[in-house]
Amino acid sequence: MTRSARRTRHMLKVTGVGAAALLALSACSSSSDSSPSKADTSASSSPKLSGTVTVFAAASLKESFTTLGKEFEQAHPGTKVAFNFGGSDTLAASITGGAPADVFASASPKTMKIVTDKGDAAGTPATFVRNQLEIATLPGNPAKISSLKDLDKPGLKVVLCDKSVPCGAAAQKALAASNLKLTPVSYEQDVKSALNKVELKEADAAVVYKTDVHAAGDKVQGVEFPESAKAINAYPIALLKNAPDAPAAKAFIALVRSPEGQKVLSQAGFLKP
The missing domain is CATH 3.40.190.10 (Periplasmic binding protein-like II)
Structure with missing residues (x-):
């Protein structure tokens, strides 16, 4: 075989290898483009909130919580926030007595303790505002x-x-x-x-x-x-242990504690937690 023929044969081999590599790279890229991203998967798996969130809240929270309840319903079509406003001690007694509720927002740690001592709160209550x-x-x-x-x-x-x-x-x-x-x-x-x-x-x-x-x-x-x-009072909020609609209740608590929720509460005259 002449030197020219050997050179031609070698170049054909190299060209074949390069083409195979390009085909493999193209297939990999195509596969990557067709599969959903992590963000897409996460977004599609995020559950849509629905149902009624029942909130037992201190009477002094009536105006601000009513506003937040409307904002929550607008942000999550298909949900509703139902409130029971009153004296914190009366509300605590109702909860420990078995009244169905998802969230308790008290005007003092002392009244919240009535609920936590009975084991009716899920997790540790969080202070979200103070009042004077x-x-x-x-x-x-x-x-x-x-x-x-x-x-x-x-x-x-x-x-x-x-x-x-x-x-x-x-x-x-x-x-x-x-x-x-x-x-x-x-x-x-x-x-x-x-x-x-x-x-x-x-x-x-x-x-x-x-x-x-x-x-x-x-x-x-x-x-x-x-x-x-x-005599400044701290206001704690808690998800209740047997909350009928826990996912939506957690979302409402998150709204209350969010910058948006804190802005509504601050405008009502509440102090930062």
């Missing part, structure tokens, strides 16, 4: 209340939350810090009921949360007092 007290007076503040001690003026009708509920327990701490003893015209079972007494002009003043004064608008006038700094 304020004096709610009649519009224009006709009684000229400027401090906590002014609530002891003769003839002044003052309303407090019951000592068993978070707003009442906080008020007692503030009164103790001021060495003041008050005899209110009534003790109310939740903060909205206490505020309502002033709105209806059945009382001259009530010790409530700043958020409730904020929510009442021009129906009342707020008076800040320094002793309230000694």
